[in-house]
Amino acid sequence: MSGGVSPLAPASFPTLPSVGGVRLAVYEAGFKYQQRADLMLAALPDGTTAAGVFTKSLCSSAPVDWCREILPNGTARAVVCNSGNANAFTGRAGETAAALTAELVAAILGVTPRDVYLASTGVIGETLPEDLLSQTVPALAEHLGDSHADAWHEAAKAICTTDTFPKGASVAGPGDTTIVGIAKGSGMIAPDMATMLGFVFTDLTVTSDVLQAALTTAVDASFNRITVDSDTSTSDTVLLFATGHADADALTSTSDPRYDEFVAALQVVSLDLAHQIVRDGEGATKFVEVNVSGAASNDAARTIALAIGNSPLVKTALAAEDANWGRIVMAVGKAGEQASRDDLAIWIGPEQVTDGGMVRDGYSEERASAHLQESEVKIRVDVGIADGAATIWTCDLTHGYIEINAGYRS
Numbered sequence: 001m002s003g004g005v006s007p008l009a010p011a012s013f014p015t016l017p018s019v020g021g022v023r024l025a026v027y028e029a030g031f032k033y034q035q036r037a038d039l040m041l042a043a044l045p046d047g048t049t050a051a052g053v054f055t056k057s058l059c060s061s062a063p064v065d066w067c068r069e070i071l072p073n074g075t076a077r078a079v080v081c082n083s084g085n086a087n088a089f090t091g092r093a094g095e096t097a098a099a100l101t102a103e104l105v106a107a108i109l110g111v112t113p114r115d116v117y118l119a120s121t122g123v124i125g126e127t128l129p130e131d132l133l134s135q136t137v138p139a140l141a142e143h144l145g146d147s148h149a150d151a152w153h154e155a156a157k158a159i160c161t162t163d164t165f166p167k168g169a170s171v172a173g174p175g176d177t178t179i180v181g182i183a184k185g186s187g188m189i190a191p192d193m194a195t196m197l198g199f200v201f202t203d204l205t206v207t208s209d210v211l212q213a214a215l216t217t218a219v220d221a222s223f224n225r226i227t228v229d230s231d232t233s234t235s236d237t238v239l240l241f242a243t244g245h246a247d248a249d250a251l252t253s254t255s256d257p258r259y260d261e262f263v264a265a266l267q268v269v270s271l272d273l274a275h276q277i278v279r280d281g282e283g284a285t286k287f288v289e290v291n292v293s294g295a296a297s298n299d300a301a302r303t304i305a306l307a308i309g310n311s312p313l314v315k316t317a318l319a320a321e322d323a324n325w326g327r328i329v330m331a332v333g334k335a336g337e338q339a340s341r342d343d344l345a346i347w348i349g350p351e352q353v354t355d356g357g358m359v360r361d362g363y364s365e366e367r368a369s370a371h372l373q374e375s376e377v378k379i380r381v382d383v384g385i386a387d388g389a390a391t392i393w394t395c396d397l398t399h400g401y402i403e404i405n406a407g408y409r410s
Contacts, residue, residue: 008279008287008375008395009165016152016170016180020203020245021045024151025143026158029136031129032084032122037158040081041140042147042199043109048243050076050117051212053219055236061088062098063118064237070114074208076241077111079199080137081119081159083184087128088120088234097128104137119197119237121184122161147180147201156182159197163280169272173265174258175248177204181269185277186228196277198223198238200269204262205244206251213254214263215240222270225302225392227309228281240266278393283400286318286372288393291380294345295388300337302390304383307335315397318377323368325353332381343384348372 022044026037052071054064080101087094102113109116120128145151156166163186170180185196206214219238244250251258279287290309295301308314308331317324328346332339342357349371352360371377377396 004164006164006280007285010276010279013153013156013166014168014170015149016168017149017178018147019178019180019201019243021048021243022147022201023144024147024155025140025145026154027136027140027143029082029132029140031082031132037154038083039136039140040155040158041105041144042079042155042201042241043141043144044077044079044241045243045245046077048076048241049074049206049208049211051208051215051240052117053215053223053238055234057234057236059089059234061086061120061235062090062094063087063120064235065095066098066102066118067237067239070117073114075115076117077115078105078109079117079119079239079241080105080140081121081197081199082128083159083161084122085126085128086120086122086124086235088124090125090127093127097130097133100130101133101137104133105141108138108141117239119159119199119235119239121159121197121235124234152180152182156184159184162186162282165280167273167276167280169269169276171265171268173202173204174251174261175204175246177202177246177248179265179269181273183273183277186280186282196223196236198270198273200238200240200266202240202242203244203246204242204248204251205246206242206262210251210254210259211240211242214259214266217263218266218270221267222274225390226274226278227306227392227394228278228284238270275393278395281395281401283398283403284395285398286375286377286396288318288377288379288395289391290394291378291389291391292383293380293389294343294382294384294386295390296338296385297388298390299388301388302392303337304332304335304339304381305390305392307331308379308381309392309394312397315394318372319396319398321369321372323348323353323365323372325368328379328381329354332383338383338385340384343382345382345384347378347380349374349378
């Protein structure tokens with residue numbers, strides 16, 4: 001993690017509860033970083049089911065390809081993640097390193113490699129050294145222990161790259177069950193996943209098909225509604241594991257009344273982690289919510305919201321605390337979705353800016369600018385077409401983003 005902590009960071013890492021059957025370990029392997037753990041392992045009990053959502057990038061990493069291949073099995077016994085090296089765009093060497101990692105973990109745990117999930121994050125195009133893997137993965141496994149609060153904290157730190165703080169969240173699930181998640185991400189963040197990783201665990205028994213449906217729904221409402229810089233990475237991965245160690249009936253159908261409760265709880269964790277990623281956006285000083293209503297459909301509303309949230313002109317105006325609402329009009333107009341120019345209404349915080357296709361009578365730029373001086377900003381737009389609505393979350397664009405991404409590699 002980088003030295004300076006984001007001004008939008010939570011006050012502290014949350015105290016995360018244990019998840020039955022999950023054992024955690026971290027290790028300083030030295031793939032890129034020195035004097036910090038950069039390798040994380042979560043060992044899972046027999047009977048664990050798995051679900052996953054991955055990047056839509058056509059240049060996906062070797063670990064993403066590995067996970068996609070084994071996911072149809074629906075089972076898992078471990079997930080291992082390294083930071084500092086993405087093992088992406090590394091050709092046959094990347095495939096070999098991914099397979100070796102799974103084989104090493106499988107041999108130590110006495111499981112099949114096809115139940116070992118992989119994730120890597122960091123610099124693209126650098127080969128993951130096989131000799132270093134062979135030395136460090138066995139040492140990593142020797143540190144496995146219960147998933148207590150300190151272990152979650154260490155695991156969350158080990159998967160970070162340019163993050164300025166580790167990210168974790170938890171919530172109670174249906175009955176006496178638990179859902180815990182950790183994530184990383186700071187830059188190269190956009191919907192369809194991003195240069196972000198998320199690992200979520202529950203002790204509820206859930207069949208793999210139901211688990212996949214729940215994760216897909218939760219990701220669509222959380223990780224796929226955030227953007228830092230509009231860039232989607234090669235390595236995006238969110239994995240969900242159900243260990244079945246809770247004393248609760250199995251969730252085997254989406255028609256089970258508990259399914260909606262499980263999805264709602266999963267969305268709480270996912271959205272918490274997604275918001276933390278935006279709050280750690282590289283160079284960010286503003287956490288920004290963009291709400292669009294009145295669109296032709298919910299999908300159209302999301303497209304318009306993302307056009308606003310991804311606009312460098314809008315984002316730099318937010319950084320300058322400049323109520324330059326014409327840039328919002330520009331972003332709505334370029335989104336490619338229906339919008340009524342003469343019915344377009346814009347709010348900056350509580351201050352309504354436009355009405356009837358022009359500046360609203362009584363609009364106060366001073367009040368709008370005062371809202372932009374806050375660390376949490378809200379922009380609302382009604383495009384005057386129908387009842388489609390969507391919300392996305394983003395951050396401002398500052399000199400800090402340029403300095404981070406021009407000055408060094410993660």
